[in-house]
Amino acid sequence: MPCTTVLVGRKASYDGSTMIARNDDSGAGSFCPKKFTVVKPEEQPKIYKSVISHVTIELPENPMRYTAVPNAIKGEGIWAAAGVNAANVAMTATETITSNERVIGADPLVRLKKAAGDTPEVPGGIGEEDLVVITLPYIHSAKEGAERVGALLEKYGTYEMNGMAFQDVNDIWWLESIGGHHWIARRLPEDAYIVAPNQFGIDQFDLNDAFGDQKNYMCSKDMREFIAENHLDLSNNGVFNARDAFGSHDDSDHVYNTPRAWFGERYLNPKTSIWDGNHAEYTPTSDEIPWCRVPEKKVTVEDVKYILSSYYQGTEYNPYDAQGKHVFRPIGVNRTSHVALIQLRPYVPEEIRAVEWIAFASNSFNSFVPYYGNVDSIPAYMNNTTADVSTDNFYWANRLIGALADADYHKSASHIERYQKSLMSTGHEMLNKYDHLFAVKKDMKLLDQANEEMTAAARKLTDECLDHVLYERSNTMRNGFSRSDA
Numbered sequence: 001m002p003c004t005t006v007l008v009g010r011k012a013s014y015d016g017s018t019m020i021a022r023n024d025d026s027g028a029g030s031f032c033p034k035k036f037t038v039v040k041p042e043e044q045p046k047i048y049k050s051v052i053s054h055v056t057i058e059l060p061e062n063p064m065r066y067t068a069v070p071n072a073i074k075g076e077g078i079w080a081a082a083g084v085n086a087a088n089v090a091m092t093a094t095e096t097i098t099s100n101e102r103v104i105g106a107d108p109l110v111r112l113k114k115a116a117g118d119t120p121e122v123p124g125g126i127g128e129e130d131l132v133v134i135t136l137p138y139i140h141s142a143k144e145g146a147e148r149v150g151a152l153l154e155k156y157g158t159y160e161m162n163g164m165a166f167q168d169v170n171d172i173w174w175l176e177s178i179g180g181h182h183w184i185a186r187r188l189p190e191d192a193y194i195v196a197p198n199q200f201g202i203d204q205f206d207l208n209d210a211f212g213d214q215k216n217y218m219c220s221k222d223m224r225e226f227i228a229e230n231h232l233d234l235s236n237n238g239v240f241n242a243r244d245a246f247g248s249h250d251d252s253d254h255v256y257n258t259p260r261a262w263f264g265e266r267y268l269n270p271k272t273s274i275w276d277g278n279h280a281e282y283t284p285t286s287d288e289i290p291w292c293r294v295p296e297k298k299v300t301v302e303d304v305k306y307i308l309s310s311y312y313q314g315t316e317y318n319p320y321d322a323q324g325k326h327v328f329r330p331i332g333v334n335r336t337s338h339v340a341l342i343q344l345r346p347y348v349p350e351e352i353r354a355v356e357w358i359a360f361a362s363n364s365f366n367s368f369v370p371y372y373g374n375v376d377s378i379p380a381y382m383n384n385t386t387a388d389v390s391t392d393n394f395y396w397a398n399r400l401i402g403a404l405a406d407a408d409y410h411k412s413a414s415h416i417e418r419y420q421k422s423l424m425s426t427g428h429e430m431l432n433k434y435d436h437l438f439a440v441k442k443d444m445k446l447l448d449q450a451n452e453e454m455t456a457a458a459r460k461l462t463d464e465c466l467d468h469v470l471y472e473r474s475n476t477m478r479n480g481f482s483r484s485d486a
Helices: 101-106 131-138 142-156 223-229 242-246 258-268 301-308 394-407 409-441 445-475
Strands: 004-008 018-025 037-039 047-049 056-058 066-068 082-084 090-096 162-167 172-178 182-187 193-196 217-219 336-344 354-360 369-372
Touching: 004 090, 004 162, 004 172, 004 301, 018 082, 018 090, 018 162, 018 301, 066 131, 082 131, 082 336, 082 354, 090 131, 090 336, 131 142, 142 162, 142 172, 142 182, 142 217, 172 242, 182 223, 193 258, 258 301, 301 336, 301 354, 301 409, 354 394, 369 409, 369 445, 394 409, 394 445, 409 445
Parallel strands: none
Antiparallel strands: 004 018, 004 193, 018 336, 037 066, 047 056, 066 082, 082 090, 090 162, 162 172, 172 182, 182 217, 336 354, 354 369
């Protein structure tokens, strides 16, 4: 899916947490309703079968409980998207990424071959639909997550190229698949962040470490041979660059992908590089934007949300500016299904370490709501998304707000800003309140109580925002008339 990912190492974040976040965007012209839920061990399948590729996978025993943000409408598979398990290990998957013809020719994608005549069906490989379900319940560290997915790719192959993140309280690992069966993974430096669009991203890659101690790099068992036999190393200086070898630099990337990385790094490193004008070091079409960077200041939850809500505000590419050049794909695009930011906090007891910040629909008009992850259920307002439009759930309420506010942006912008600030402030207030209560009482029931109280506040503020933008939009209807009845 066309998504955007932001990862923040623990020494780059404002509170020492690791943070992983991703916009889960539907394909062009489609809008996929999502819900937030908990999957209990007894609900986890023992034999998994993919809807898209028909691949069948026998899963390990003893799965852990985990949260997920699956599709709300049945028919296309689970698409669990993001979550955190009972061991306080999290995952977000996936960021659909690009490649080049040499890679795909060397290791073709593993696509479903339907039965034809006397030829039986041949299942395809694994993909975004499957990865969280077959990975997250079984891993106990970020590195173990990358290792498990790497082994699954080698065994089953994949029908698409994807990037994905794995997180524990200390580390974040980022894995990118290569062709049908190959992969590389890199540990995010603790003091750095990344902004990843739908493009192969890892640049610097240390093959010696990947085949040695694996402190910061891992890869397929035959990666050296794969690179050599298929002449994939394009370096002139002997320094292997994975993005050059495995990625793409197409004209479409310069419209769809690289502008998103440019905006995110421009926001977090405004003084480190020159981003605008004739002397810019990096522009929205630059192929050399670094995969990771040390930010100029500590990164907050609000910073991540701002990046993932971007429509290039503050630049000449803002589509809501009358003079703006609407040429680049926004990060906060209209067809975002949800965004999940998982925060693993080292300074609180393990029972309340995991917080999952959730928002639905277009990020430019929605707001995060934080939830404790170590629970057995999620409040109905977040979990009861239906196929039919209803303000009884958070997804549809936010879809409506976005569609109404977008059509009358300048009159609705102040209402959206107040909504976002109020709900985020309430979220932090609730976390502070229940963190302190749990420290005293050590009662797990407090987590459900906190999530319910947070949901009630979210519903109230969301309904108020919907009321405001509906009023503004109603006043600008074309059949309006200034004279009232005599």
